[in-house]
Amino acid sequence: MGEGGTKAAGQSRWLVWGAVLSLLAMLTVSVWTATMWRRAPVPGAQRVEVEIPRGASIREVAKRLEAAGVVESAELFELLARTIGDDREIQFGTYGIFEGEGWGSILERMKRGDTLVVRIPIPEGMPSVMVAERLNAVGRLKGEVAPPPEGSVLPATYEAKIGESREDVLKRMQVAMDAELAGIWERRSENIAVKSIEEAVILASIVEKETGAAGERRRIAGLYSNRLKAGMPLQADPTVIYPVTQGKPLKRRIRQSELQAENGYNTYRMQGLPRGPITNPGRESLLAVVDPEVHDYLYMVADGSGGHAFARSYEEHQANVEKWRQYRREKGI
Structure with a gap:
């Protein structure tokens, strides 16, 4: 073989080795990349919180993750996110990422x-002043909120992103109520006593405050519906308490002066509904008002069991009241 043939053979071998080495390098990078992309955190790995601001670019996200x-x-990470990832945008918020977690x-x-996230439970019957207090007391959220209009918040458990504004969380609570009301109003029966969804919220707020017993809601809604239709005062104690405490527990007996007060809420001194809701009613109380139980009860009083004794006449009601007073005397209340 001549000198030219020897050189050509040598160059060919180097090209082969170069190709092999390049292939090995690419394979190594591919394996490493696949490992990083799919790896699982080791048991007991520490969780690191990483905050991603609203509108952050993939480059900024990558830098925050490296930091x-x-x-x-x-x-x-940025290169792989752009080439392997899909077109969905990264959502803002604070993430808990475990050390060693796959990219x-x-x-x-x-x-x-x-x-x-933080979870914020809003129970049925929580008045708006307490909704604002609870929301403002939740840590790791931004800003503060004032009490929203009474009856505008749907009781439920809400999730909020760490760093989210309390105002945005409150708006979600109110949007949830609007959506719930729209569906509930469509289910109204023919024998309801309220003329609008606004009136339904007012009456449901009274039902919510009057009982915590699920089985009584429709019966109490029916009782108040009967009174409204008959032109009788509702005489609901929670409407007396609301102007005094803004819906918070009174923690004492109602005073005679409060029973005589004329303030647009006291249903002992007025006919019809109060001028607004007295709490944020839950879904079951709202449903009870738009589909009340059909009966002829007009009176009720606590019976000592957590429920109420119902009566059709004032005389029957007075007998139930005397039983309630006797129960209180026996219990030393």
């Missing part, structure tokens, strides 16, 4: 918006 120590290379898992959770 937190949960990805080894911001540049490579693919991190990116997927951020696009899904799987942020750390």
Whole structure:
């Protein structure tokens, strides 16, 4: 073989080795990338909180992840996120990321918006002043809120992103109530005593305050519906208390002066509904008002069991009241 043939053979071998080495390098990078993308955190791994601001670019996200120590290379994470990831945007919020968690898992959770959250329970019958107090007391949210209009919040348990504004959370509570009311009003029966969804909320707020017994709601709604239709005062104690405490517990007996007060809420001194809701009623009380139990009860009084004794006549009611007083004397109340 001549000199030219020897050189050509040598160059060919180097080209083959170069190709092999390049292939090995690409394979190594591919394996490493796949490992980083799919790896699982080791047992007992620490959780690191990473805050992603609203509107952050993928580059800024990558830098924040590297600074937190949960990805080894911001540049490579950004490259892979752009080439492997889909078109969904990363959601803002605070994320809990475990050390060693796969990059693919991190990116997927951020696009899904799987942020750390705080849970805010709003029970049925919580008045708006207490809704605002509870929301303002929840940590890791921004801003403060004033009490919303009474009856505008749907009782439920809400989730809020860490760093979210309390005003936005409150708006979600009110949007939820609007949506619930729209559906409930469509289910109204023919024998209701209220003429609008606003009146339904007012009456439901009274029902909510009068009983915590689920089985009584429709019966009490029927009783107040009967009184409204007959032109009788509702004579509901919670309407006397509301102007005094804004819906908070009174923690004492109602005074005679409060029973005589004329303030637009006291249903002992007026006919019809009070001028507004006295709390935020739950779904079951709202449903009870738009589909009340049909009966001829006009009176009720507590019976000592957590429920009420119902009566059709004043005489029957007085007998029930005497039983209630006897119960209180026996219990030393």
